[in-house]
Structure formats: structure tokens, C-alpha cells
Amino acid sequence: MTTPPPRRPRRQQQRAIDTRQRIIDTASRLFVMDGYEGTSVRDIIDSAQTSKGALYLHFPEGKLGVAKAIMKDTLTMDGLQQQRFMLQEIIDIGMILAHRICNEIALQAALKLSIHNDAPKLYTTPWPEWIQFNVMQLTQAQERGEILQYVSPEEQAYQIAGNWAGIVLMAPILDGDLGRVEERISRMYRNLLRALAAPELLPELDFSAHRGKILYNEFLDGLATAPPEES
The missing domain is CATH 1.10.10.60 (Homeodomain-like)
Structure with a gap:
């Protein structure tokens, strides 16, 4: 034997x-x-x-x-949950990432690496995927009547990614640290959706600065209580 x-x-x-x-x-x-x-x-x-x-x-x-x-390890959709409105999911993923980038050095590094001039040649960057993800969400939101018909999902998806990255990258310069990033990202989504969303929908959306923290902590709690995988 x-x-x-x-x-x-x-x-x-x-x-x-x-x-x-x-x-x-x-x-x-x-x-x-x-x-x-x-x-x-x-x-x-x-x-x-x-x-x-x-x-x-x-x-x-x-x-x-x-x-x-x-x-590969840091730029994920972890914490995103299905919501009643597609616009809420668009807000949520941005708020989750805003919370995480304030607390995870690896995510801060990923953002800095992603804007390196040779990034597309060296490693995969998240921007094309995030933009395409937002195009899909915005298109569905428009089909549901959540955003106005004149809105271009492609243009707005690009703007969301650019605005989000710009705010995070400017924070250490203007604020000295990332302490106000979640507040500023929350305000970004609120201002943007005032111009895009059906007016009657705005009161239904949660733009809270702490929303990303709540959703991500729920995700982590779920991981902690999940049964261990069999080896």
C-alpha cells in the first residue's frame, strides 16, 4: 500500500x-x-x-x-447589493469604494497605479470596466424611467468615473488627507443626479456620506459569519 x-x-x-x-x-x-x-x-x-x-x-x-x-485583489464590487432603484446601485458602488479607499492602502495604491501613463501596457486598469458597468446601469435606469431621456449613458458613465477619481486624487492636496472623501463623493452624486434623475425619484435615493461604510461592513459581517469552505 x-x-x-x-x-x-x-x-x-x-x-x-x-x-x-x-x-x-x-x-x-x-x-x-x-x-x-x-x-x-x-x-x-x-x-x-x-x-x-x-x-x-x-x-x-x-x-x-x-x-x-x-x-486584481482590491478593485472589486464587494458590498454592492441589489436595490429597488438602479440609480441607488450606481451611488452605492461609488460610496463603497470611497469608504474603502479611505481605509485600505492597497486600494489607494491601485488608484495611483491606474493613472500611470503606461498602465494599460503594464497591467489591467479598472476604468474601462467601471465605465462599462455604469453604462449598463445607467441604460437600465433610463429604460425604467429613473433618468431623463436626453441623458447619454455613455457620456455620464465616463463623467462619473472621472469625477470620482478626480475628487479622490485631489483630496490629499486640498484637504491634506482623505478624511472628507466620503462627504465629497456623496455631494458629487447628489449634484450629478439632480441634473440626470427624474425629479420625483430624488427623495427616494440615499446619498448619505456613511452609506458606503454601512454596506461594506454588512458585507464583511457576512464573510465573518459564513461557514468555512470544505478543504
Whole structure:
């Protein structure tokens, strides 16, 4: 009878997961402070207190691989829930991301990486997907009578993404930090939808600055209480 190979110890698996996450968190801070160009592999290794071998084990493409992982792991639709109005979902995803970017260094890094001049050549950026997502939502909202018929979903989807990014990128310059981002993003959606939405719908929409925090915490609570997956 052949003896099965020993399973990898759970502690060793967790150590590998922790090392990978530490590299991502460290690289994120460096990318935010010094940009992609200003951060070297050696900077990441030294700051993460790991080895070159460990970094390339998890990210064979080195710094580029870490950047790709940041873009893939952080830019998600987590927390978005189905709502009565499509316009509410449009507001919600922007508010969730506004909340997260105030609290997650990796998401801050992802935004900075996404506006790098060579971003489309280096790694996938979220903007085309987010714009297309908003086009789909705005089109459905228009079909339901939630937004006025003269509105162009394509143009407004582009404007939403551009306004959102502009507010977040300007916050550290104008406000000194990201402390007012959720408030400013909330106001952005309120002002924009006053010009786009059917007037009778506006009182039904929740533009609260804390809405993103509530929705994302509900998502995290759901993860915490979910039964563990079978191995």
C-alpha cells in the first residue's frame, strides 16, 4: 500500500499567505508614497522584511507582479447589493469604494497605479470596466424611467468615473488627507443626479456620506459569519 504524501502543514500555508499579504501591503505603501517608478524590488524586499526568493516565489514577475496583484485583489464590487432603484446601485458602488479607499492602502495604491501613463501596457486598469458597468446601469435606469431621456449613458458613465477619481486624487492636496472623501463623493452624486434623475425619484435615493461604510461592513459581517469552505 502506497503511503500518501504528507499534507502541507496548515501553519506553513498560513505563513505563506501572511508573507504574500505583507509584500502587497508594503508595496502598496511604497507605491502611494513614491509611485511605481520610484519603487524598486529592493525597496519592497527591505521594507517587507522578506527575501528576494520569497518575493519571486509569490510574484514571479517581481514588482510588476505585485502591481498586478494589487489591481486584481482590491478593485472589486464587494458590498454592492441589489436595490429597488438602479440609480441607488450606481451611488452605492461609488460610496463603497470611497469608504474603502479611505481605509485600505492597497486600494489607494491601485488608484495611483491606474493613472500611470503606461498602465494599460503594464497591467489591467479598472476604468474601462467601471465605465462599462455604469453604462449598463445607467441604460437600465433610463429604460425604467429613473433618468431623463436626453441623458447619454455613455457620456455620464465616463463623467462619473472621472469625477470620482478626480475628487479622490485631489483630496490629499486640498484637504491634506482623505478624511472628507466620503462627504465629497456623496455631494458629487447628489449634484450629478439632480441634473440626470427624474425629479420625483430624488427623495427616494440615499446619498448619505456613511452609506458606503454601512454596506461594506454588512458585507464583511457576512464573510465573518459564513461557514468555512470544505478543504
